[in-house]
Amino acid sequence: MTGLVGYASYLPRYRLAGVDIGLRRGDRVVAAFDEDSTTMAVAASADIPGVRAAAALYFATSTPAYADKTNATAIHAALGLPADCLAVDFCGSGRSGFAALLAAANTGGLAVSADVRVGRPGSADEKLGGDGGAALLFGGAGPAIAEVIATASLTAEFLDRWRATTSVTGEQWEERFGTERYAALIRAAVERVLDTAGLPGADHVVLTCPNSGIVKRAATLVKGEKSVVTSPIGFSGACDAALALCSVLDIADAGQTILVLSAVDGCDAMLLRTTTALPKARQPRPVTAQRAGGLPVAHLTYLSWRGLVELEPPRRPEPDRASGPAAGRSTPWKFGLSGSRCDACGFVHLPPARVCKGCGATDRMSVIPVAGLRGTVATHTVDYLAYSPSPPVVQAVVDVTGGGRFTCEVADAEPERIHVGSTVGFTFRRLSTAGHVHNYFWKARLDGKRDG
C-alpha cells in the first residue's frame, strides 16, 4: 500500500440555525445552492499541494450530480489533471467513501468524497446531517504523512438506512435495530484489524456511522488512547469517515496510530500510523476552523435550495442549457479556469483568445492557469433582476493578481462586505441547471474573517 501524502477538508460556509431545525444548540453545515458533491470535491482537493501529481482520482458520493455520466471527470478537469489520469466515481453510500480510500491507498491517487445530505423538513436527517467534502492523496512525490498498517472489511446485509433512487430524502428503520447490528460489526472489525497489525489498540479512533445510536455510543464501543472522534459535522454520507480522519490528522502527533472505522452496511477499518512529516504537512485550515463561524441561511431559503419548496423567481427566463460541444471546446476555461497570455506582449485573456486584444498577434498564446490565484474587485453589483436558483446574483469584475480580468458571480456573497479593492479567491461552482445539464463554472469568493 502507498502512503498518505496530503489531505484537506472542505466545509461549505452556510449554516442552518439550530432553532430552525430542532437542535437545542449550535447549527448545521449546509452547502450553498451552487454547490454539489462535485464542486465540494474540487474545493477539498484543490487545497492539497501537489494534487496535480495524483496517479488516479477516485470520487465517492451518495449524491452524484449526474447518473450515467462520470462526475469525477469534472473534478479532474477543474484540478487540471493530465488526460492519462484515471478518474472514476464510487457512487452509493458512506461505504463508497471508504472504498475510494482503499483504492487510492492501493494504487496511489486521490480519494475525494463529498456529499449534500438532505432530510425532510423536521427530520433527524435534516437535524443531524452535514454537507462537506474531504480529500486524501496517496503515493507519488513527497514524504508520507501516514502509512497504512492494516485494513479489514466486514459486510452485512440489513435494512438500517435507504433512499429511493428518485428521492432526495432518505429513510431509516427503527434506529435500535441498526445500532445493535452495527455494534457487533464494529467490535469484530476492530478485533480483526488490530490482530492483523499485532497491536493492542490505537491512539486515535475515528468512528463514523449513519446510525446515530452508534455515534452516541462511540467512546464506549471502541477505546482510543488519545481520542475517539466521530463526524465533525454530523453524518455526511460518503465523506463522513474521511472528514473525521482529516480532523484527527489536524491534531495527531508524529508516530501515532489512527484507527478509521466506517460502519456502513458492514464495517470497514483502516489502521494508519502517522510519520514525522505530518506536523509540517497539515491542511491550511483545520476542520475546527472551517466548522466555526459561517453565514446564516434562512430555513425557507435553504429548503428552496434543495428543491423542497419553490419560491417566486424573478420575472426572467431560465437560462438555456450549456452546449455540450461548446463546453467541450472550452474545458480548460470552463472547468479549469485557464486563460491565455500573449507571448508577444503579455496581455492576459480570460477566457482564452487566439488574437491578442493588446497587440493583435495571432496564435501566439501560452496557457495561464488562474484558479489558484487571487484577485481584486474592480467594481461590483447586486443583480435583483437576473435569473438565479437563489437571487439576487452578486457579481464582480475581478482583476487577477499577475494579470487578466474577468466578470463573474460572487459565491457565498455578503454584498455589504464587497467594495472596490476587496480581495477574492476562486471557487468552482454550479451556476445553474437547465435541461438536466449542470452549468459548472468558477466564481469569486471574498476573503474574510467569516470563512466557513
Next chain:
Amino acid sequence: MASKGIAGKVAVVAMGCSRFGERWDSSADDLLVEAVTECMTSVPKLDRDDIDAYWLGTLSSGMSGLTLSRPLGIGDKPVTRVENMCASGSEAFRNACYAVASGAYDVAMAVGVEKLKDSGFSGLLRQDPPGDGTAAELSMTAPAAFSLLDPAYCAKYGVHAEQMRDAMTHVAWKNHANGAHNPKAQFRSPVAKETIDKAPKVAGRLGVFDCSGVSDGAACAIIVPAEHARDYAETPMYVRALSLVAGSGRGAMDPGYDYTSFPEVVRSARDAYQQAGIDDPRTAFSLAEVHDCFTPTEIVLMEDLGFTDPGQSWKDVLAGDFDADGRLPINPDGGLKSFGHPVGASGLRMLYEAWLQFRGEAGQRQLPDPHTALTHNLGGRPGSCVSFVSVVSGEASY
C-alpha cells in the same frame, strides 16, 4: 485609410415615430405601419413607390427584410434587416444614408422597430447562440452591467456615494420632466426626486427609475441626396457625421480599463467630430440625444462625448447644465428613460427629436433656434460595446 464621412451629401426629408409604451394593443407590424404612415403623410411629394430601398433595424422583433416588407406590402424592393444591439435603429439609418450617398439609390428609408412587451418577462431578453455557459452576460442583466459604473466612478473620482446618488436622481428627474412634455413618450408625468431615490432596487444602487422604460415602438426616416432635399421638404435635416465603433471587448479583460468611461464612445465621438469639422463639442450643439439606458450611463457619456471634463459630469449634472434650460439640453424628448426604449427604434427616435426641434415642431419642448444636434446610441455594456454618434443640422451650410 481614413474615416471620411459623408458630410453634406444626404438629408432627411421625412420622419415618423409611433407612440412608445406598453402597446398591448399593437403588434410589431402595427407599430411599423403607425410610424411609416406618419412619415409618408408628412411628405406629400413622395409616395411609397418612390422609395428605392429600405433598411430595418430590430434586435429581436423579427428576422430578415421580410419583417418590414410583409406588413407594409412592399414588393420587389431591397429590404435589409440590420442588428447592432441597442444601436440597431442608428445602424439602419447609417446604412440607408450610405446607400443614398453612394448614388445607388435616390430615396431610401430607415426604419427601426421593437416589440418587447409580448415576452412576459422584465427587461431585455438575450438571444445568444448555444455556448459554454460561462459568459458573464448570461447571468448579468443590463441594469447590473451598467450599475458597475457607479462604484467605479465614485472610487476613481472620490465622489461620495450620496453625491453620486443625487446626480443619478437628477438625470432621472430631468428626463422624466422632459418626457412629461412629450405626447409620444412612454412616461408622461414628472417624478419627484424622493420617489426616484426610494424606488425598489433593480441592480446595485439602480432603482426602477434609474432604468430606461421597456417599451414598444417604431420610428423611421426618409433619406435623399442633399441637393434634392428641398424638393421634398422645406426644412430638411442634413447629415454631417455618422460614426460607428464596435469595441474589441478589451475593457472586460483589461485591468487598465476602469469602468468610468466607454472608450468606444470616445472613439466614435472623435470620429464624428472630425467628419463634421467640430472643434469644441461643448459649444457645437443645440441639443444632444444620448443613450441614457441607465442614469449613470448618461453621467459618464457627458464626459466621453466631450461635453465636460472627466470626473466633472456629476457636478455639471447637479448644476443643471444638461437640463432643458441648461447650457446643453440633453434628451429634451425624455430620452430612453422617459420616452422609452424599444431597442431597434431608439436610434431613429433620437433623430426624430432633432427633426422636430429643427422644424419648430417640438411643442412644449421647443428649444430656441436649434441648429445642430448630436445623437448617441450604445449597444452592449461597459467593457464591451458598440457606439454610434451622428451629427445632424437644420441647415445645409451650417
